[in-house]
Amino acid sequence: MESVWNEAFVYEVLSVVEEIPAGKVASYSQIAQLIGRAKNARLVGRALHQAEHYGSYPCHRVVNQAGRLAPNFPEQRELLLAEGVTFRKNGCVDMKCCQWEC
Template sequence: MGEIPAGRVASYGQIARLIGLPACLRLVGRVLSQAELYGDYPRHRVVNHAGALSASFAAQRELLEAEGVEFRGERARMKKHRWECE
């Protein structure tokens, strides 16, 4: 997850596939919700497949906008900012 570049976003599904657990989307979300306990990770760069932000992470949009991620309404523009890692 630390490899997601600034200005890019990844989905929970992408992260789950990268770690070899493609069906564990919720587990990825749960781990990310506690990521600050394990170090300084750019968890704000992980959104759902449609670009929706985490309801429990108030500063997520502000952090993404500071990196240049654009939004359409409440969702990150995935076609423009998706991290192509696979």
């Protein structure tokens, strides 16, 4: 894991995250694929968890593939709602209409 996890990896992740437009979301695996590391979706989550140490990024726009919100991030839902992101009855983001098509 150490060969994958480094500051360059974090900045690769964050550079994609800052491109997600307001009102859209991306999944951890989508970001991993975009940076050419398709098998590192969990590390994307780890990078986002530490993003505050690297500046201000719209990490609230990243959810899992099913649209579930990040655990221990209670503000995430409100931030997404404020941007017009829609949710299904089960509490997950409606990925069909809100997933970022990059």
